[in-house]
Amino acid sequence: MAVMTSSARPYLNRRLAEFGTTVFAEMSALAASTGAINLGQGFPDTDGPEEVREAAVRALRDGRGNQYPPGPGVPELRAAVSEHQQRFYGLSFDPDTEVLVTAGATEAIAATTLALLEPGDEVVALEPYYDSYAACVAMAGGTRVPVTLRPHEGAFRLDLDELRDAVTDRTRLLLINTPHNPTGTVLTREELTAVAELAVERDLLVVTDEVYEHLVFDGAEHLPLASFPGMRERTVTIGSAGKTLSFTGWKVGWVTAPPALVAAVRSAKQYLTFVASGPFQYAVAVALALPDAYFDGFREDMRARRDLLATGLQEAGFGVYRPAGTYFVTTDIRPLGETDGFAFCRSLPERAGVVAIPNAVFYDDRKAGAPFVRFAFCKRTEVLGEAVRRLTALSAG
Numbered sequence: 268m269a270v271m272t273s274s275a276r277p278y279l280n281r282r283l284a285e286f287g288t289t290v291f292a293e294m295s296a297l298a299a300s301t302g303a304i305n306l307g308q309g310f311p312d313t314d315g316p317e318e319v320r321e322a323a324v325r326a327l328r329d330g331r332g333n334q335y336p337p338g339p340g341v342p343e344l345r346a347a348v349s350e351h352q353q354r355f356y357g358l359s360f361d362p363d364t365e366v367l368v369t370a371g372a373t374e375a376i377a378a379t380t381l382a383l384l385e386p387g388d389e390v391v392a393l394e395p396y397y398d399s400y401a402a403c404v405a406m407a408g409g410t411r412v413p414v415t416l417r418p419h420e421g422a423f424r425l426d427l428d429e430l431r432d433a434v435t436d437r438t439r440l441l442l443i444n445t446p447h448n449p450t451g452t453v454l455t456r457e458e459l460t461a462v463a464e465l466a467v468e469r470d471l472l473v474v475t476d477e478v479y480e481h482l483v484f485d486g487a488e489h490l491p492l493a494s495f496p497g498m499r500e501r502t503v504t505i506g507s508a509g510k511t512l513s514f515t516g517w518k519v520g521w522v523t524a525p526p527a528l529v530a531a532v533r534s535a536k537q538y539l540t541f542v543a544s545g546p547f548q549y550a551v552a553v554a555l556a557l558p559d560a561y562f563d564g565f566r567e568d569m570r571a572r573r574d575l576l577a578t579g580l581q582e583a584g585f586g587v588y589r590p591a592g593t594y595f596v597t598t599d600i601r602p603l604g605e606t607d608g609f610a611f612c613r614s615l616p617e618r619a620g621v622v623a624i625p626n627a628v629f630y631d632d633r634k635a636g637a638p639f640v641r642f643a644f645c646k647r648t649e650v651l652g653e654a655v656r657r658l659t660a661l662s663a664g
């Protein structure tokens with residue numbers, strides 16, 4: 268999946284042998300060493316709301332969260348997550364038994380897979396997959412079974428027959444991600460209904476990574492899988508302050524699920540970080556209660572950036588899949604006469620002073636992902652403008 272550095276190989280165990288340095292670390296290091304504009308790793312180049320930063324400072328000064336917070340998360344944040352699910356989706360979760368705070372969505376994914384999988388269990392996941400899914404399934408001794416989203420009328424779409432065919436008697440989990448990184452696809456009501464029906468029919472657990480829940484554009488709607496019939500009792504939903512509030516370095520994430528599933532995930536989580544991000548948990552509790560204007564403004568702002576970058580990339584000659592969600596745009600480099608996204612991304616800093624991510628790293632079937640390259644648009648408009656200028660010069664030259 269990822270690029271192996273020479274230092275890891277002699278010691279890394281077999282489960283992790285294919286996972287060296289993550290592509291995000293490699294590409295951010297490349298950006299730093301070349302001074303290129305980093306549209307690779309998905310992090311905003313401006314922080315979230317000032318009042319939320321201030322809430323973190325206050326918590327730290329007031330001595331809240333400077334020592335180990337409670338294992339499940341501070342009560343204020345669990346209440347805020349519960350209220351958030353109610354306010355946006357009408358879903359009701361008991362803050363004491365059905366909410367768990369994690370060290371980012373990353374730990375939520377790790378704890379969930381480690382808690383729920385027996386060695387040999389199969390996990391059906393949408394390909395291209397976010398890189399930590401494959402590594403976490405491997406660490407848990409599971410086997411990943413990809414269902415590939417394929418280009419269709421300008422977007423990467425799920426083939427429901429392929430999804431059904433991927434489920435076997437060994438399948439334990441469906442691992443869903445909507446809005447989807449890296450393709451920007453937002454699963455529709457029809458698609459999610461079919462996923463839910465399949466999960467119920469085959470009695471599967473479902474893990475749904477919804478960290479981009481507030482980043483949906485052009486009237487697309489984010490529909491939590493837990494809101495579909497028969498799903499609440501079998502679904503672990505994952506959210507993150509990194510994405511929703513633009514504080515990726517705080518590493519505050521959360522899980523909502525029925526009590527027995529939360530308890531299982533907590534069992535694994537307590538031996539990973541035990542707890543994390545004490546003062547930041549209080550600040551995120553403040554942030555989740557911000558008025559709708561914050562969430563609407565954030566979405567609108569990102570939509571404008573999406574348009575700037577997507578249009579710029581199109582004009583620079585890339586094939587562009589304009590995303591319905593997330594802050595990533597996937598492009599096809601074949602119109603530029605290129606076929607290998609990896610080689611393209613490795614040479615792009617030198618050729619154009621821009622860093623991007625080769626989507627191939629998110630595929631088991633590297634060939635299927637080879638011509639696709641992901642650019643992040645969660646950057647200041649002047650940065651995006653400059654990146655577009657550089658990329659236009661590349662295709663002109």
Ligand code: PMP
Nearest residue numbers: 371372373397448478507509520
């Ligand atoms: N899931 C997806 C789909 C992501 O893109 C990311 C990265 N932002 C994560 C999980 C990890 O989130 P966090 O930074 O909260 O650990």
Ligand code: GLN
Nearest residue numbers: 291292307308309310448
């Ligand atoms: N989720 C971010 C992305 O897809 C990166 C997070 C990380 O570096 N692990 O770009």
